[in-house]
Amino acid sequence: MIKLAPAGQKDSVEMRKVYAGFVAKEVAAGSPIIALEADLMSSMAMDGVARDYPQHVINCGIMEANVIGTAAGLALTGRKPFVHTFTAFASRRCFDQLFMSLDYQRSNVKVIASDAGVTACHNGGTHMSFEDMGIVRGLAHSVVLEVTDAVMFDDILRQLIELDGFYWVRTIRKQAPSIYAPGSTFTLGKGNVLREGDDVTLIANGIMVAEALEAARQLDRMGVSTAVIDMFTLKPIDRMLVKNYAEKTGRIVTCENHSIHNGLGSAVAEVLVETCPVPMRRVGVRERYGQVGTQDFLQEEYGLTAASIVAAVKSLL
Incomplete structure (x- = not known):
């Protein structure tokens, strides 16, 4: 069950602190969780956890492929490994290990991939991944998620510790726009309908959910009744929800970082091609690499804004 937070707010806690707090609570409760880092302990607020629970946190250094292999080995011993590194490195640098050591072997490893897309900000183009979800969703057994805010991240992490398999969790590290009120719970593989509408459906994930909601408010003022769906599970995608809203509104716009x-x-x-072909537009990054900048600048530069979504909708009317 979900409940929406007031519009326009930021989370009160950073995503990295949600993660560090989750690991600490699991260890204190006796969980066999092992958190693995690739020289990003401070960046992910894990220094205190490592100090308090040194047997449950491993800093493997700047060797991301080795981190994945180490996690796969730990999983074979009954531990529950959670790997964190930046999204760009977890996907591009580690793809063969993701394939061979995790997905092919059906390893019980969760990968937390942070600084997704333009949220890498001042780390620039080399650290900015616009292709990771495409890479990982092509693997046969992967489950691919992009968490929306701190409330969702906390709930998803608590679910994942009880689930077996390879899960990819795409996230930002710092404060996210607050979408959900505390106490909300989430079902993996099911999209969340945040607004109802009859003329067009916006399907978004990650930081683009807030942009989609703002676009919907603007469109409603223009007389365009706009539904908004948070499709936080990319794989397996909620096919029935997509089909139902394609039939209901006849127009789809996707919004992604x-x-x-x-x-x-x-x-x-x-x-849509397989179930209900309707006109659609895609708001996202087009044939470009990243660059250095603030998140606000980068979202404007790459068209990841409410204004871009409104323009896409207008092109369908």
Whole structure:
């Protein structure tokens, strides 16, 4: 069950602190969780956890592929490994290990991939991944998620510790726009309908959920009745929800902090082609690499804004 937070607020806690707090609570409760880092202990607020629970936190250094292999080995011993590194490195640098050591072997490893898309900000283009979800969703057994805010992240983490398998969790590290009120719970594989509408459906994930909600408010003032769906599970995508809203509104716009190729837009288009072909547009990154900048600047630069979503909707009317 979900309940929405007031519009326009930021989370009161950073995503990295949600993660560090989760690990600490699990260890204190006797869980066999092992948190693995690739020289990003401070960046992910894990220094205190490592100090208090040194047997449950491993800093493998700047060797991301080795981190994945180490996690796979730990999983074979009955531990519950959670790996964190930046999204760009967890996907591009580690793809063979993700394939061989995790997905092919059906390893029980959770990968927390932070600084997703433009939220890498001043780390620049080398650290900015617009292709990771496309890479990982092509693996046979992967489950691919992009968490929306701190409330969702906390709930999803508490679910994942009880689930077996390879899960990819895409997130930002710092404060996210607050979408959900405390106490909300989430069902993996099911999208959340945040607003009802009859003329167009916006399907978004991650930081683009807040932009989609703002776009919907603007569109409503223009007389365009706009539904908004948070599709936080990219794989397996909620096919029935996509189909139902395609039938209901007849127009779809996807909104993602990712390349328009092989991410949310592609996944939704695949469902529409097979079940209910309707006009659609994709708001996302188009044939570009990242650059240095603030998040606000980068969202404007790459068209990841409410204004871009409104323009996409207008092109369908």
